[in-house]
Amino acid sequence: MATLTAPCPQGASDEQLLACFAAGHRQALDELFRRYRQPAYRVAYRLLGHEADALDAVQEGFIKALTHLHGFQGRSSFKTWLLRVVSNAALDLGRQRSRRDAVSLDGPHSRDMPDSRLLTADEVGRRLERDDLRHQLDQALDCLSDVQRQTFVLFADGELTYREIAEVMHTSIGTVMSRLFYARRKLRNYLNGRGSL
Amino acid sequence: MSADRDNLEAWLREHPEANDDLADLPQLRELYQSACPPEPEEAAWNAVYSRIHESMSRSRSPRRWRLAAAGAMAAAILAVFLARPLWTTGVPVPQTVQNIEEPFPVVDPDDVVIVSMDARDVAALVVGEPPVGNDLEFARPEDVHVIRCERCPFSGRWARAEPGEEVLLFVVAAAVEPGND
Numbered sequence: 540m541a542t543l544t545a546p547c548p549q550g551a552s553d554e555q556l557l558a559c560f561a562a563g564h565r566q567a568l569d570e571l572f573r574r575y576r577q578p579a580y581r582v583a584y585r586l587l588g589h590e591a592d593a594l595d596a597v598q599e600g601f602i603k604a605l606t607h608l609h610g611f612q613g614r615s616s617f618k619t620w621l622l623r624v625v626s627n628a629a630l631d632l633g634r635q636r637s638r639r640d641a642v643s644l645d646g647p648h649s650r651d652m653p654d655s656r657l658l659t660a661d662e663v664g665r666r667l668e669r670d671d672l673r674h675q676l677d678q679a680l681d682c683l684s685d686v687q688r689q690t691f692v693l694f695a696d697g698e699l700t701y702r703e704i705a706e707v708m709h710t711s712i713g714t715v716m717s718r719l720f721y722a723r724r725k726l727r728n729y730l731n732g733r734g735s736l
Numbered sequence: 737m738s739a740d741r742d743n744l745e746a747w748l749r750e751h752p753e754a755n756d757d758l759a760d761l762p763q764l765r766e767l768y769q770s771a772c773p774p775e776p777e778e779a780a781w782n783a784v785y786s787r788i789h790e791s792m793s794r795s796r797s798p799r800r801w802r803l804a805a806a807g808a809m810a811a812a813i814l815a816v817f818l819a820r821p822l823w824t825t826g827v828p829v830p831q832t833v834q835n836i837e838e839p840f841p842v843v844d845p846d847d848v849v850i851v852s853m854d855a856r857d858v859a860a861l862v863v864g865e866p867p868v869g870n871d872l873e874f875a876r877p878e879d880v881h882v883i884r885c886e887r888c889p890f891s892g893r894w895a896r897a898e899p900g901e902e903v904l905l906f907v908v909a910a911a912v913e914p915g916n917d
Contacts, residue, residue: 568788568789568792584773594780602791676767695765695769713746718878
């Protein structure tokens with residue numbers, strides 16, 4: 540990729556960044572990645588339940604989204620386009636690597652402790668509580684079908700609107716609401732049974 | 737958006753039982769957001785970014801090289817074609833067609849998006865992927881909403897929708913007596 544010296548404007552919109560990226564500005568790719576890596580990662584993590592797999596899905600999603608920008612054509616926001624590609628990549632990876640195995644084998648406390656400093660007893664307690672809750676929430680997602688899980692994760696972690704989810708999943712808003720309705724019912728039943736709600 | 741609101745209200749009118757469930761959907765979303773996945777370390781992010789950047793560099797550079805090569809070859813062929821009359825002498829030159837043994841790469845799979853094709857032609861694809869790689873899932877049970885059941889015009893029987901254990905079942909009811917519908 541050719542790297543040009545003229546910078547992209549400060550606070551550029553997604554459209555401006557994409558235009559800069561098309562012109563070969565590395566800085567634009569840097570900014571797009573910084574801007575959307577977190578929602579992309581959260582969606583992928585919820586669908587896969589594993590950090591390394593989620594990072595793989597984010598990587599594949601960014602590459603596919605940027606390589607196939609002609610398929611995007613500005614009909615939706617770049618975030619919507621990216622989350623569509625990332626969530627599809629995550630589901631493909633999940634089918635290959637079996638999400639359920641990853642969640643059950645990983646457990647709530649065996650990883651995800653990147654902070655190497657010494658923690659106070661309170662901090663440890665809070666972190667364990669949060670990890671335990673997150674583990675239960677991740678397990679609850681397993682009781683959903685693929686499309687229900689993808690719909691709910693795009694809603695909860697991707698923070699997309701019903702319309703944006705409908706665009707991502709190539710379906711109607713009514714179907715999105717229906718899937719959220721059934722997903723919510725299953726999640727609530729599961730979490731009530733575990734005493735998490 | 738008013739269209740979204742209309743859609744939502746129409747759907748809720750058809751599914752009144754969903755009102756309570758949708759009302760606390762935002763709470764469920766907040767619950768999930770409160771227990772968001774742990775952030776990867778900066779080193780992990782940097783590694784991902786480097787691989788993305790490398791991949792984008794690879795996918796761009798060869799394409800530029802191929803375009804330049806294709807342009808050069810087209811120019812050479814055109815020059816040969818235009819200059820051929822100048823080389824013509826009294827001695828007939830045998831017309832031979834030079835076989836190009838090695839295929840000339842014009843596009844790579846990333847450049848090709850196949851929107852539609854006959855399934856019988858898949859084996860003949862030389863570049864790109866068929867548009868449908870996996871099984872098609874047309875609808876799931878939750879996607880289907882029964883609006884009404886009508887009598888079969890051939891058998892005169894009615895179908896009756898019954899909630900099954902997993903999915904909605906359609907059961908054939910008894911034939912309707914003449915004049916009894």
